[in-house]
Amino acid sequence: YMQGPLTPSPGIHPTYPYKVVLLGSTSVGKSSLAYRYVRNDFKESLPTVGCSFFTQTLHMEVATVKLEIWDTAGQEKYHSVCHLYYRGAHAALLVYDITNKETLNRAKLWLRDLEKEFLPDEIVIALVGNKVDLAAEREVTTEEGEEFARTRGLLFMETSAKSNHQVNDIFMAIAQELLQREQKARAPSPHGRSAVSLGESRVRTGCCQP
Amino acid sequence: MAADVHKKKGWEVPNGSLTPGDGQHTERSESPTPGLAQGTEPGAGQEGAMFVHTRSYEDLTSPEDGAAVARSPEERCGEPGEPTTMEQISKDFSELSTQLTGMALDLEEEMRQSKEGKLEPSPQTTRRDSVLSGKEEEDVTMDAWRMHRKHVFVLSEAGKPVYSRYGSEEALSSTMGVMMALVSFLEAEKNAIRSIHADGYKVVFVRRSPLVLVAVARTRQSEQEIAHELLYIYYQILSLLTWTQLNHIFQQKQNYDLRRLLAGSERITDNLLDLMAHDPSFLMGAVRCLPLAASVRDAVSSSLQQAKAKSLVFSILLSGNQLVSLVRKKDQFLHPIDLHLLFNLISSSSSFREGEAWTPICLPKFNSSGFFHAHISYLEQEMDLCLLLVSTDREDFFTVSDCKRRFQERLRRRGVHHALQEALRTPFYSVAQVGIPDLRHFIYKSKSSGLFTSPEIEAPYVREEEKERLLGLYQYLHSRAHNSSRPLKNIYFTGPRENLLAWVTSAFELYICYSPLGTKAGAISAVNKLMKWIRKEEDRLFILTPQTY
Ligand SMILES: Nc1nc2c(ncn2[C@@H]2O[C@H](COP(=O)(O)OP(=O)(O)OP(=O)(O)O)[C@@H](O)[C@H]2O)c(=O)[nH]1
Ligand SMILES: [Mg+2]
Numbered sequence: 101y102m103q104g105p106l107t108p109s110p111g112i113h114p115t116y117p118y119k120v121v122l123l124g125s126t127s128v129g130k131s132s133l134a135y136r137y138v139r140n141d142f143k144e145s146l147p148t149v150g151c152s153f154f155t156q157t158l159h160m161e162v163a164t165v166k167l168e169i170w171d172t173a174g175q176e177k178y179h180s181v182c183h184l185y186y187r188g189a190h191a192a193l194l195v196y197d198i199t200n201k202e203t204l205n206r207a208k209l210w211l212r213d214l215e216k217e218f219l220p221d222e223i224v225i226a227l228v229g230n231k232v233d234l235a236a237e238r239e240v241t242t243e244e245g246e247e248f249a250r251t252r253g254l255l256f257m258e259t260s261a262k263s264n265h266q267v268n269d270i271f272m273a274i275a276q277e278l279l280q281r282e283q284k285a286r287a288p289s290p291h292g293r294s295a296v297s298l299g300e301s302r303v304r305t306g307c308c309q310p
Numbered sequence: 311m312a313a314d315v316h317k318k319k320g321w322e323v324p325n326g327s328l329t330p331g332d333g334q335h336t337e338r339s340e341s342p343t344p345g346l347a348q349g350t351e352p353g354a355g356q357e358g359a360m361f362v363h364t365r366s367y368e369d370l371t372s373p374e375d376g377a378a379v380a381r382s383p384e385e386r387c388g389e390p391g392e393p394t395t396m397e398q399i400s401k402d403f404s405e406l407s408t409q410l411t412g413m414a415l416d417l418e419e420e421m422r423q424s425k426e427g428k429l430e431p432s433p434q435t436t437r438r439d440s441v442l443s444g445k446e447e448e449d450v451t452m453d454a455w456r457m458h459r460k461h462v463f464v465l466s467e468a469g470k471p472v473y474s475r476y477g478s479e480e481a482l483s484s485t486m487g488v489m490m491a492l493v494s495f496l497e498a499e500k501n502a503i504r505s506i507h508a509d510g511y512k513v514v515f516v517r518r519s520p521l522v523l524v525a526v527a528r529t530r531q532s533e534q535e536i537a538h539e540l541l542y543i544y545y546q547i548l549s550l551l552t553w554t555q556l557n558h559i560f561q562q563k564q565n566y567d568l569r570r571l572l573a574g575s576e577r578i579t580d581n582l583l584d585l586m587a588h589d590p591s592f593l594m595g596a597v598r599c600l601p602l603a604a605s606v607r608d609a610v611s612s613s614l615q616q617a618k619a620k621s622l623v624f625s626i627l628l629s630g631n632q633l634v635s636l637v638r639k640k641d642q643f644l645h646p647i648d649l650h651l652l653f654n655l656i657s658s659s660s661s662f663r664e665g666e667a668w669t670p671i672c673l674p675k676f677n678s679s680g681f682f683h684a685h686i687s688y689l690e691q692e693m694d695l696c697l698l699l700v701s702t703d704r705e706d707f708f709t710v711s712d713c714k715r716r717f718q719e720r721l722r723r724r725g726v727h728h729a730l731q732e733a734l735r736t737p738f739y740s741v742a743q744v745g746i747p748d749l750r751h752f753i754y755k756s757k758s759s760g761l762f763t764s765p766e767i768e769a770p771y772v773r774e775e776e777k778e779r780l781l782g783l784y785q786y787l788h789s790r791a792h793n794s795s796r797p798l799k800n801i802y803f804t805g806p807r808e809n810l811l812a813w814v815t816s817a818f819e820l821y822i823c824y825s826p827l828g829t830k831a832g833a834i835s836a837v838n839k840l841m842k843w844i845r846k847e848e849d850r851l852f853i854l855t856p857q858t859y
Contacts, residue, residue: 126573152667
């Protein structure tokens with residue numbers, strides 16, 4: 101692909117830690133997505149207890165991004181503690197199961213919670229429709245998810261943790277968007293963490309991968 | 311100090327003292343037992359205990375700290391005043407036990423006979439029974455369902471199903487209805503434990519407002535033991551919700567459907583019931599340690615102790631359901647029940663295998679009104695070594711996570727990693743190591759440390775049923791030894807397939823199982839030999855120097 105306008109300043113390669121939280125109903129596949137992303141594997145897992153923490157380091161052109169992934173439990177008894185886990189997050193993945201319409205509704209409720217807690221430019225939010233390998237059982241069309249994400253300014257992707265479809269991509273898209281925002285935020289001030297200059301985002305197309 | 315006692319051989323049993331005499335009511339008085347003072351028995355910690363001191367069942371029926379206001383002080387097993395079925399049964403079992411000596415009769419047979427022959431059910435009991443059996447015929451027709459040896463139900467006081475061990479709660483909702491009808495008979499006292507005996511099974515109720523727990527059991531367990539298991543289930547629910555939250559919910563809405571909040575936790579409860587059927591830890595109310603050379607354990611404990619943080623209350627390293635090390639905040643004691651619940655939580659979820667878990671957890675015996683936050687992780691992918699760091703501060707994840715890193719680093723630097731790995735390869739020892747040919751298995755509990763040791767269960771207890779049968783025999787002896795109306799210190803049981811002996815003192819409990827060909831005299835000398843062996847091995851089998859930070 102084309103070498104984008106992302107040109108690292110010579111000699112400076114900063115590391116940015118970002119907190120990313122996975123939210124969504126129980127058994128939509130949050131842990132499976134995290135596991136696929138971090139270990140590139142899929143195995144039957146049991147519901148998460150409380151929250152699981154993973155890290156993944158991405159060496160991008162202009163910076164090293166350290167994703168601190170908080171995989172929350174979707175079970176109702178943990179809802180009361182969930183705000184604990186998303187507090188201070190830089191990004192959130194709202195995961196639903198494309199074979200279960202109700203889980204999309206639940207994701208919308210999570211969005212409402214996030215919007216109460218964060219200003220729009222404080223957090224990158226992605227809507228993720230998981231389990232696309234189960235096409236025959238689909239209850240939520242791609243268009244429906246896409247349209248909702250568009251109206252609310254969310255990143256959107258359909259994934260399968262099982263067949264490894266677009267899992268890397270969605271995390272990468274988030275990392276790119278975070279870096280881009282970092283740059284924008286720093287633009288007015290030359291005394292930021294770095295002097296990295298980032299150009300246009302290629303994130304929203306949902307298909308980029310460096 | 312402990313070594314002195316060893317030399318004095320103060321624990322040797324005078325010949326013949328192990329047989330329960332007929333009607334020895336004097337046994338109930340706290341006469342000084344031949345043997346060890348508490349705190350000097352094998353396995354007793356040299357620098358104090360790690361656990362809250364427990365007294366087998368008694369503390370299970372006593373009110374909890376956080377819940378004291380709602381608890382009736384009258385609370386006890388059976389109905390006060392009138393002779394209940396339970397007390398009756400207990401009495402009969404007492405008599406039975408003396409007859410058991412030297413008799414080659416299957417225990418189950420015994421129990422059946424005792425029920426058919428000696429127990430006159432009160433008219434009230436009969437009425438209750440008929441309610442149950444009538445409905446059971448109607449509503450639950452699947453034979454398989456009825457075949458299960460123990461059914462466990464949890465329902466709210468409003469009669470809403472909360473948990474059922476087998477089958478969906480919906481399918482059994484009519485059974486639940488019957489349960490509720492039964493519960494209303496038992497209305498009067500909150501938090502009471504009652505039971506009903508019908509042909510071949512016992513129905514035991516434990517009421518812990520706002521929940522009612524019911525077991526229908528065909529096992530040979532006593533009511534106390536079944537109630538004890540039900541209370542574990544109750545505590546398991548509290549560990550997820552806290553007592554405060556549970557009560558708040560039902561105060562807000564009496565007919566709240568708790569299944570919503572507990573959804574996904576059924577397997578944790580299932581696992582607990584399975585564990586209780588196999589693991590003597592629950593019966594003994596004690597914790598088993600991974601056999602480990604004292605030098606290695608001390609190094610592990612020191613590493614754990616040094617990796618402390620302000621918010622940490624307990625640092626626990628475990629392998630399977632065995633304790634490797636436990637470090638606690640000064641003056642804070644863990645209750646064995648709380649540790650058992652943690653063991654169960656970890657063994658029932660594979661999700662801890664990946665990443666680092668950070669989860670709210672209530673330790674109901676420690677404090678039933680609030681959550682701790684626990685950091686749970688495995689040290690290495692292939693190693694069955696799970697680290698649990700219990701913190702008071704839910705915001706403290708990164709500090710606590712760093713404690714883990716520091717702990718691992720220290721382990722490496724002390725060079726005990728390899729020794730630990732080796733120990734994990736043989737997490738159990740064989741009874742053959744003791745060198746007593748007729749000895750098949752034993753359980754030894756040090757009362758002051760709250761720790762017990764037990765070899766691997768080996769032939770002839772190979773099949774699951776056989777293992778369960780052995781545990782059933784221990785359960786029987788245990789219930790006899792702790793019978794509230796007539797506890798026995800020594801029980802000698804002769805069966806067709808094995809002989810057993812129980813010896814309970816103020817310092818320890820010992821249960822041994824040996825060949826049916828072994829004589830009583832042989833058993834007594836085996837006990838002496840075994841106690842010597844345990845003393846010799848105690849620093850490997852127990853945690854003698856628990857640490858604090
Ligand atoms: N077919 C298919 N199954 C999936 C996929 N992702 C997850 N699953 C399955 O869905 C179930 C739940 O997956 P988890 O990853 O545990 O779900 P979760 O969202 O983490 O659930 P909680 O931890 O309870 O919140 C498991 O049986 C997974 O194997 C997928 O992409 N395709
Ligand atoms: Mg999960």
